[in-house]
Amino acid sequence: MLAAQGAAGVAAFAGCMGDDDGEDILGDTTPESVLGDVDYNEDYEDEFNVIYPSADLNPVDDDYIFNPYHSQWNAGDLGQEFGFEYLAVFHTERGEYIPRVAEEWSIDEEGLRTEVTLSDEYAWSTGEPITAHDFVTAYKLDGYMGLGMEDFVDIEEGVYAEDDYTIVIEPRDEYRDMEEELWIEEWAEMILQVSDEQYGHFVEEFEEAETDEEIESVQESILNYDLSWDEVMYSGPWIFVEANEEFADQIPNPEHPIAQEWDFFQRIGVYVDEEGVQSGEVDWGDDSPDLDDVPDMYGEGPLPYDGQSFAIIFGTEDEYIRDYPEVRQAIAYAVDVPFLTETTATEGTDYDEYSTGVDSLYVEDYVESDVLEAMENYGPEDTDRAAELLEDVGFEQEDGEWLTPDGETWTLNFPVGDWFDIHSEMISNNLAEFGIDMDFYVEEMPTWQAETEDNLDYDLTVQLNYGMARDYHPYADFDDVFNNNTMGLFTERTGMIDEEVEVPEVGNPDGDTVTIDIEEELDEMSTADSEEDLIDHATTLAWVHNQTLPALVCYPWGGGHYWVNTEDWDFDLESDDWLTSNRITHYLLENGLEPV
Structure with a gap:
């Protein structure tokens, strides 16, 4: 049952x-x-x-x-x-x-x-x-x-x-x-x-x-089933055999048909994060490709495309964010997304112009081009438009500070995990400069996930995995957009809108209001028997997301970028074995690793 x-x-x-x-x-x-x-x-x-x-x-x-x-x-x-x-x-x-x-x-x-x-x-x-x-x-x-x-x-x-x-x-x-x-x-x-x-x-x-x-x-x-590192049965190529205050060791799984032939192990926690790469002490680092002062000993493997996006997620604690799409749109317009993207994303990444719920790198495969062109572009900072939207709801600005329709200081609770401290600080600064009182603070990622994300204890936050598919089918993205338990539009816990929503007719922001049954669109998308039907349903749901804006999708997030020590190890940077959902592990399973 x-x-x-x-x-x-x-x-x-x-x-x-x-x-x-x-x-x-x-x-x-x-x-x-x-x-x-x-x-x-x-x-x-x-x-x-x-x-x-x-x-x-x-x-x-x-x-x-x-x-x-x-x-x-x-x-x-x-x-x-x-x-x-x-x-x-x-x-x-x-x-x-x-x-x-x-x-x-x-x-x-x-x-x-x-x-x-x-x-x-x-x-x-x-x-x-x-x-x-x-x-x-x-x-x-x-x-x-x-x-x-x-x-x-x-x-x-x-x-x-x-x-x-x-x-x-x-x-x-x-x-x-x-x-x-x-x-x-x-x-x-x-x-x-x-x-x-x-x-x-x-x-x-x-x-x-x-x-x-x-x-x-x-x-x-x-x-509440607490399995420690030495209590779990491992099915993959690596197993933990030691964990102490100084380091942890992962060795090849002796029962794995490929890894059992390896003769190298990982010592974790000695040299960490970008400092480990910049000092030349680590042999591989899953860090930004934009690090400064990276030693010549490192090469870069191909970057797998993983379909994740970085997004500002709106919560339901604040009644104005929850009940008014205009307020969510105003917050979006107050953030300089192109500059955020240029500063924090992989070099060459373009910001998301559509915020449809489908990753911008393949949205054109699933959404009709004329509808994309008609969508609101929330990316470029436009504080005049943001102010207009808030005033339409009843907000007033006094001495540079936004007051709610009840005349109270509008304070937004903005907790984030420490993976995104730089990103979120830029967002918070934009909103503060616009006149919103920001309660911004950074938590360790596990704490944020357990206490903030799981409990929906935020007015807005930031997170990845907004947009789930890689290149398979748009259903995964839209099902996550509308049903995800921490940022879905109409789940029991987070519902911002009803399953039936009223939006301007698809592709015409100035057109008559139409009613869209989201669950019906999702069901019909899952059984679409032609490419034309699939695109039709995906286009409708993309339009709903753009108009209601449960989250501001900022830019596609490249996954699995690795700096690898090619001076001491024979990493093959030309191999396409890097380009899987399992990233460096799949590369190692296909190629092994030997000292130079």
């Missing part, structure tokens, strides 16, 4: 559950260290070469929890990059999936019934084989936690293990004619972050739950 509240309720739990509650729910499922079950080379320090990455991701003292549903999970280098393996990864240049644990798959053209055959060469770090049962557990938990797959698949009956190495995935009846690209996108890039051994009991508890209260109890228990 699937909880009705979905991801919105799950995120609410994440923000309000305390540690004591979680321990009561977990009972005797509290994990223990499994490092003793890993057959690794304990003499790795003497026998392996050491690599120093720049990422400051030491999991000592449980600064990071190895549970993908936990607020202290890190989905970057700790998880998505190094520790856990994919079913398949998407190559952003070739536009195709590259199998990893999957050997092959077949899809029935009539009803999209899918069989995925797995390789039998992969195993967990503890030695147990990776099987279809592990992936089924992962799919089911994502569905039970309301993360999207449940929209298209009956989680209880539509995904199962035919045998130990065959997964069967079947869409719901109403989606058997959905576009194949969109269908593949729903399951192909599953990253195996949970094992059946450690998480299978949660699936059993969901299946036995009969009421919403019982389902919520299981969801709460997952959200």
Whole structure:
């Protein structure tokens, strides 16, 4: 039985559950260290070469929890990059999936019934084989936690293990004619972050739950399932074997069919961030390509396109931001987005002129050109237009300060994670210069995610991942725009607008008002049987986003830029193996790494 509240309720739990509650729910499922079950080379320090990455991701003292549903999970280098393996990864240049644990798959053209055959060469770090049962557990938990797959698949009956190495995935009846690209996108890039051994009991508890209260109890228990670095089973090429106050060591997973041949390990936390690159101490650094004073020892691999965007996200705590699109538009006009982009984005990046919810690098593939031309461009700073919009709502400016229609100082709560301190300071300065009283402060990213983002405790903030697709299908972007639990337009927690909205007719900002049923447009987009229909629905939803502006999309965010030490290591900068959703890890799996 699937909880009705979905991801919105799950995120609410994440923000309000305390540690004591979680321990009561977990009972005797509290994990223990499994490092003793890993057959690794304990003499790795003497026998392996050491690599120093720049990422400051030491999991000592449980600064990071190895549970993908936990607020202290890190989905970057700790998880998505190094520790856990994919079913398949998407190559952003070739536009195709590259199998990893999957050997092959077949899809029935009539009803999209899918069989995925797995390789039998992969195993967990503890030695147990990776099987279809592990992936089924992962799919089911994502569905039970309301993360999207449940929209298209009956989680209880539509995904199962035919045998130990065959997964069967079947869409719901109403989606058997959905576009194949969109269908593949729903399951192909599953990253195996949970094992059946450690998480299978949660699936059993969901299946036995009969009421919403019982389902919520299981969801709460997952959200509070604290797996430390030495308690988790790793499916990917790297495993943590040491974490102390000075450093953490990741060594090749001895059970991974490729990584087991490597003879180098990573020592994390010794030289960190851009200072590590500028000092020449790190061997690879995931940092901005615009760093100054980078030593000649570094080269730059190709930049994978990952479809993320940097955006200003509007909250619902302030009644004027929540209830008036004009107020959100005024804030947008008060920010100098072109200068923000020039200062903080990768060189050559253009700002987003449309703010449609679809990444600006491929919006032209899915939205009609004449409608794009008719859209409001909120990017260039226009304080006169911003003032006009606020005054239309009833705001007044007194001695350079904006007062609400009630005559009170208009103060905006603007907390941000420290990944974006420079970006947000520029935004805050623009708004303060315009006359808005800004309560701007920077928090450590894990704290911001757990206490601010999860609890929606902001009037505005900034974040990535606004726009989810790479080059597959626009549905992923728009479903996230309207249903994401922290910035969706009409989710239970964040709703700024109703599912039916009134906007000027599509492509004509001065035209008559029309009513758009957003859910209906999303449903029809998911089953569009022609490119023309797909573009029609995408164009309508892009127009809704541009007119209602739940977020100001500032610019596309290039992902996975690496400075790599080519003086000491044989990195191939001409290879296109960098250009996948798994970035440097995929490059290493395809090429290995040897000293020069």
